[in-house]
Amino acid sequence: MCIKPSNLRLFGLTVIYFSYLTLGALILSKLEIGKERQTIELISSLKKEFLQRNEGVQEDDLEQLIVNVVLAGARGVPVTRNATGDSNWNFGQAFFFAGTVVTTIGYGHVTPSTEAGKMFTMIYGIVGIPMTLIFFTSLVDRLMVPTTALLHYLARRLRRHNHFRVQCIHLTISFLTLLGFFFCLPAAIFNYLEDGWGYLDSLYYCFISLTTVGLGDYIPGDSPYQQYRSLYKILTTIYLLFGLVVMVLILNIFYEIPELNFGNMFLLKSDEYI
Amino acid sequence: MCIKPSNLRLFGLTVIYFSYLTLGALILSKLEIGKERQTIELISSLKKEFLQRNEGVQEDDLEQLIVNVVLAGARGVPVTRNATGDSNWNFGQAFFFAGTVVTTIGYGHVTPSTEAGKMFTMIYGIVGIPMTLIFFTSLVDRLMVPTTALLHYLARRLRRHNHFRVQCIHLTISFLTLLGFFFCLPAAIFNYLEDGWGYLDSLYYCFISLTTVGLGDYIPGDSPYQQYRSLYKILTTIYLLFGLVVMVLILNIFYEIPELNFGNMFLLKSDEYI
Numbered sequence A, B: 001m002c003i004k005p006s007n008l009r010l011f012g013l014t015v016i017y018f019s020y021l022t023l024g025a026l027i028l029s030k031l032e033i034g035k036e037r038q039t040i041e042l043i044s045s046l047k048k049e050f051l052q053r054n055e056g057v058q059e060d061d062l063e064q065l066i067v068n069v070v071l072a073g074a075r076g077v078p079v080t081r082n083a084t085g086d087s088n089w090n091f092g093q094a095f096f097f098a099g100t101v102v103t104t105i106g107y108g109h110v111t112p113s114t115e116a117g118k119m120f121t122m123i124y125g126i127v128g129i130p131m132t133l134i135f136f137t138s139l140v141d142r143l144m145v146p147t148t149a150l151l152h153y154l155a156r157r158l159r160r161h162n163h164f165r166v167q168c169i170h171l172t173i174s175f176l177t178l179l180g181f182f183f184c185l186p187a188a189i190f191n192y193l194e195d196g197w198g199y200l201d202s203l204y205y206c207f208i209s210l211t212t213v214g215l216g217d218y219i220p221g222d223s224p225y226q227q228y229r230s231l232y233k234i235l236t237t238i239y240l241l242f243g244l245v246v247m248v249l250i251l252n253i254f255y256e257i258p259e260l261n262f263g264n265m266f267l268l269k270s271d272e273y274i
């Protein structure tokens, strides 16, 4: 009996993959559990102090109110009095939501709560997600023209180097451009515009968004007294769309360098070259 | 002056794409704004009744408490007394979180709140997302063997039909298998296991997850008295991983039918065939 080399490698990858998930879980657990306990204790002491200040208040009565408010808040409804009265479903916000569904970012800070809204969101995604894929692919197709021109220019200038090396330099230039214009610069802008977002928070927002993870813990333009909220939301949507296209472009450049695509060694066809 | 046909088509697609986003925003706005207003009014009247019942309570004092609790809740900390005391960062939950980062689902119902946690999440994603891509591609590569065998079997049985027709039948069978085993069946299971999830909610959860949108408005195993919560979270992670692999498989089968890939008509190379 003989196991194909590619299958052996895939078995190794499977072990590594689940170990990676386990390790990530252990580290995150370690990093976060302390702060979580602190927050729970803080909230609990705030409640206790409130009850001490207001002696007539029943604990259960207060608890019930808080549960109702938190549950509504979890569905994206602004439940605090300081909210400006802007709806979460005005045009700018809804446009932002639609954009995050079709790009699969899906922050989820605002979600449909009606049956019709959920049904519509599914149908909207079934059409919209493939459409976004096609749209982005076509844009990347056009952006590959100047990108390839740059590669040819570099190849002429660096004639003494081999093709692989030139491709790597080209990839590095493209990657640094992405990093500068779609991560570092926008992060600086968000850091400036958003109250309470440090530079790390802003960079984290850009990263979580352009990888389409979209955790939704940071959302631009959601501070209570945000001016031009709708416009800001629409501009952010456009930043995300462009950023995602450039992410796909860089991935494309990467895929055109066969030496770097070591993922291929896990495929069945890799056995044929032995 | 002459515009390339593919560029003209891409221009059309761009117009359609932004109209689609606008239309989606308008419809969602229409569908959701009523229910949102109802919830805001409900919360507001609950607060008012609470203040009437407890005459000594200062409105600002109550409001401040609620703001603090809601902000903590938005970061995924369980802030209501009924929470069982399970941490959001125990092993099962953290494993689930790690899985949703590397697959880019990113529900965001739980998010890192420490600087170290955010930094780690970024680095974890930079390694984990490409690893997931490679892992899934290799699994799809293996699953293509039985899938292609089925296609050949169908081609032999349906000898009188042309190849395109056989491919379409094959795609339909694969798609219906996906729909049954990774959408309808799991939705029935979630509908049974989760309190307050209707069948539509459960199906919506599966759809939002397997498209990697991951809004996070529905999360399995988060009800306060959930038994075997960690095991349930790990099993759900495995369902999601398998489901995503089969989604990529179906997409692969689709891509192997050139007649259906009408997205190609927006690419520059489509001009060459005229």
Ligand SMILES: [K+]
Pocket: A104, A105, A106, A212, A213, A214, B104, B105, B106, B212, B213, B214
């Ligand atoms: K996502």
Ligand SMILES: [K+]
Pocket: A104, A105, A106, A107, A108, A212, A213, A214, A215, B104, B105, B106, B107, B108, B212, B213, B214, B215
């Ligand atoms: K998400």
